[in-house]
Amino acid sequence: MFGGKKKQKELKAPEANADIKPKVGLDDVVIHVMPDAFVGRRTEFAEKPKPLIPAAKPIIKPKPIPVPTPKPVLKPQVKKEKSKLTLILIIVGILIIISFGIAGYLVVSSLNQQVEQEPIVIDEVIDDVEVVPEEPAPGTDTDSDGLTDVEEKLYVTEPRNPDTDDDTFLDGNEVFHRYSPLGDSPATLLDTGAVELFTSEGGEFTFTYPSEWSVSGSVDENGITTEVIIGTDTLAVFAVNHSQINEGDDFESWYGRNGDATLRFNGLGETLTKEGYNAFIGRDYRVAYLVVDSAVYTFEYDLGSELSIDYLQTFQMMINSFVVSK
Ligand SMILES: [Ca+2]
Ligand SMILES: [Ca+2]
Ligand SMILES: [Ca+2]
Incomplete structure (x- = not known):
């Protein structure tokens, strides 16, 4: 089959060559020369006629308004x-x-x-x-005359007047010396009836004590008073004990055996009573040892359960009134 078409092309080749134009020779060239009138003149062009309808301006596309993108920093902030x-x-x-x-x-x-x-x-x-335990304290003395308010009742003196009889001597001082705090007549405390005289069973000794108080004595087999107990109007108790110092001993040795074990002999105070007896004052002025020859009379102010020391002046009065009858 292909062999047949090749033969046809070969047959048409001479016809195609007949259409080829012949080469241009010098005779066929036309040379255009610029006229002299136009040599050196500037070329001018006629103004372009304006179009009747102005050209529509190109629609300027509005620039997209940049939408400020929210700063990404703000939101996180x-x-x-x-x-x-x-x-x-x-x-x-x-x-x-x-x-x-x-x-x-x-x-x-x-x-x-x-x-x-x-x-x-x-x-x-x-x-x-x-x-x-609470320590005992001195009783109340409102007028500071040496007598407590409780003692002023015993002696019928004025608790708010330090000198009831106005004789320049304080009530307490007068009781201490056994004088009447109520005036010149009667002159002594005993005469006022505020105190009474106690006489021991055998008449060995006497002393005065407040009339309102009770008193009782103990007598040994020889009829000698060995102890006197004075009851007060409170729980306090007074006691007077009579004992003898052994022959050849003195009061110091007696005190060593019978005295206060908590207070040495050298710790005792020493004084004279108003009747002239030697008195050794023990602890807190509530113990007194009156030494008369070979006898020792021990005065003791026992508070009991009382915490108010109301009768210290009366205790002194009793000691000062003590008399040994020979
Ligand atoms: Ca007083
Ligand atoms: Ca008074
Ligand atoms: Ca007086």
């Missing part, structure tokens, strides 16, 4: 600030809760401690009261 604020609020809230918790714990624990400690404190106070 707000978020951050918000988150910071939230964090702070959370922290503050936690702190408040913790504070309330601690405060509540402290209150509860303190209440518990109070509840637990109160009985202990009370026990301690009770123990202290039991362990440390």
